[in-house]
Amino acid sequence: MAPLPAPEPSRHLETTASLEARKLRFEVNRIELPMGVQGTFGIIRHPGASLAVPVLEDGRVVLLRQYRFAVQARLLEFPAGTLDPGETPLSTMQRELQEEAGYSAARWDPLGAMLPCPGYSDEVIHLFLARELTPLQEQPAGDDDEDLEVLHMEPADLDAALASGDEYLDGKSITAWLRAKQLLGL
Incomplete structure (x- = not known):
């Protein structure tokens, strides 16, 4: 991954x-x-987030179908979460993979970062490829306000969902999937 361009700071006059x-x-x-x-x-200040593309030994990917109140719909997404104070992007993602999808991963490959909404937010999302997955004994619970279903999809089925528009996929998941496919040679 190429490094991000150097920032060109603006001058803050007043809030x-x-x-x-x-x-x-x-x-x-x-x-x-x-x-x-x-x-x-106007700017939305965000602490940052992480996302993982979890891949099972048989090549299927682990996705979530999650209700998002802002768009009043269920979306296909890869597990992701907001960085808590003191967490690194990787430790956030390791926690979220367990909480949301019910897996731990032994292999983590960075897929770079992305800026989902740079026109109005400073959020940076750190992307990872998670492999060598082990299912946890407990079922994933997610946070109290999360309504999600864990899915296992063939890569071709995910590509078909992207191409057809029959499923809503968010931008961070699409970006991560395209980067993961390059690393996986798909």
């Missing part, structure tokens, strides 16, 4: 509003952009 919400903060800031233009911009 005119701020609202704390679960796992994020919304700010309205007066900013001077690197080219000299000043303006008022």
